[in-house]
Each structure stands twice: as C-alpha cells, then as structure tokens.
Amino acid sequence: xxxxxxxxxxxxxxxxxxxxxxxxxxxxxxxxxxxxxxxxxxxxxxxxxxxxxxxxxxxxxxxxxxxxxxxxxxxxxxxxxx
Numbered sequence: 001x002x003x004x005x006x007x008x009x010x011x012x013x014x015x016x017x018x019x020x021x022x023x024x025x026x027x028x029x030x031x032x033x034x035x036x037x038x039x040x041x042x043x044x045x046x047x048x049x050x051x052x053x054x055x056x057x058x059x060x061x062x063x064x065x066x067x068x069x070x071x072x073x074x075x076x077x078x079x080x081x082x
Contacts, residue, residue, distance in 0.1 A: 023061070 009017075021031035063071075 017031045
C-alpha cells in the first residue's frame, strides 16, 4: 500500500529531481521516489535480477558536445582501415 509523506528539500535536491524526471521522462514524484529508494539502498522494483547495475548511469549523456568532438578527433586515426 502506498504511503504519503510531505518533505522540505533544498534547491540542489530540486535540481536532481527535475533532472532525473526530465531524463527518464517520468513525473517529479516518481523521480523523488526513485532517488529515495536509491539513497536507502533499495533495489529498483523494475530492475531485472540479472542486471549488472547502474554505477555509470550518471556518466551517460554527461559530456558536452565539445568533449564528444575532442574524443572523436582523438580516435579518428583508429577509424581508418589500412
């Protein structure tokens, strides 16, 4: 049975909730619950039991366009076939 809780949180937490909601295309409530579950060390309800994990999820999509271009430039030589 779902429970309801009213909490106060700071601007940094608001940004995290908004960012997760935007990236995952979920409601702010769902994002807040997901962050609470993660902070409590509880497994995601919809996570497959054989899932490797989400340790690098913070990294995905975090590069700027400039950083991506720099990487592309650095590895361009490896894209050529001899």
